Amino acid sequence: MSFSLDAVGLVHPNGHRALQGVSLAAAGGERLAVIGPSGAGKTTLLRVLGAALRPGEGSVRLLDQAPWQLSAPALRGLRSCIGTVHQSPPIAPRLRVVTAVLAGRLGQWSALRALGSLLRPSDLPGAHEALSRLALEDRLFERCDRLSGGQLQRVGIARVLYQRPALLLADEPVSALDPTLADLTLQQLVRQSEATGATLVASLHAVDLALRWFPRIVGMRGGQVVFDRPVGQVDEAMLKALYA
Numbered sequence: 001m002s003f004s005l006d007a008v009g010l011v012h013p014n015g016h017r018a019l020q021g022v023s024l025a026a027a028g029g030e031r032l033a034v035i036g037p038s039g040a041g042k043t044t045l046l047r048v049l050g051a052a053l054r055p056g057e058g059s060v061r062l063l064d065q066a067p068w069q070l071s072a073p074a075l076r077g078l079r080s081c082i083g084t085v086h087q088s089p090p091i092a093p094r095l096r097v098v099t100a101v102l103a104g105r106l107g108q109w110s111a112l113r114a115l116g117s118l119l120r121p122s123d124l125p126g127a128h129e130a131l132s133r134l135a136l137e138d139r140l141f142e143r144c145d146r147l148s149g150g151q152l153q154r155v156g157i158a159r160v161l162y163q164r165p166a167l168l169l170a171d172e173p174v175s176a177l178d179p180t181l182a183d184l185t186l187q188q189l190v191r192q193s194e195a196t197g198a199t200l201v202a203s204l205h206a207v208d209l210a211l212r213w214f215p216r217i218v219g220m221r222g223g224q225v226v227f228d229r230p231v232g233q234v235d236e237a238m239l240k241a242l243y244a
């Protein structure tokens with residue numbers, strides 16, 4: 001199993017319950033889209049899958065490990081095998097695009113190599129290849145604060161493609177992109193999953209994109225999974241009820 005959640009519940013520090021009784025599992029290489037209205041708990045779910053949030057209830061296994069029973073170094077090692085595409089990527093504004101992309105492998109490199117790469121980019125062909133998949137190769141040496149929101153979002157995705165994680169999580173990965181780029185970007189995420197065997201979980205507001213690119217659709221509402229079906233079994237009535 002790539003991940004499995006059993007009866008997971010999570011209450012945020014302000015007392016707001018974001019997840020309740022969530023059970024969900026996926027085998028390596030599966031591709032799931034998580035859809036549902038704003039506030040349904042999609043981001044919270046992805047943060048649990050990224051070992052960034054520890055739920056108060058239920059059990060979590062990620063890449064065959066129980067993250068919250070690991071030592072700190074082992075947890076860091078597990079996190080380096082999980083890649084997250086954020087809605088707004090956490091990228092320092094003054095960083096050059098090439099450095100931001102190469103940072104995808106910082107967790108896998110020795111401290112010396114990581115430091116060296118920050119000072120002098122060590123794998124230009126790798127960064128170029130990841131950026132060219134998102135039509136951004138001409139921005140290799142641009143500073144990140146000179147990019148548009150959509151370009152920055154694609155740099156964040158190139159970084160995760162370069163990382164080559166075993167579990168690839170994408171939180172609204174195409175929210176800042178026009179329809180053509182959104183399609184190209186999802187195609188690249190799917191290709192990555194096919195080429196590397198990575199499990200891909202993406203939260204999406206664009207239901208049409210979820211249905212086009214993902215074989216399995218998970219509907220969330222009010223912190224709960226309300227359906228989990230192969231795409232061919234998701235119909236209009238289910239979508240209407242989900243967003244009602």
Ligand SMILES: Nc1ncnc2c1ncn2[C@@H]1O[C@H](COP(=O)(O)OP(=O)(O)OP(=O)(O)O)[C@@H](O)[C@H]1O
Nearest residue numbers: 012013014016018037038039040041042043044045
């Ligand atoms: N850090 C936090 N502290 C307190 N409450 C939070 C926090 N993060 C999320 N929430 C609350 O938890 C619920 C689920 O939020 P979450 O961001 O997971 O939903 P979502 O489905 O991703 O929403 P959206 O589609 O708008 O991004 C919401 O009611 C939200 O207000």
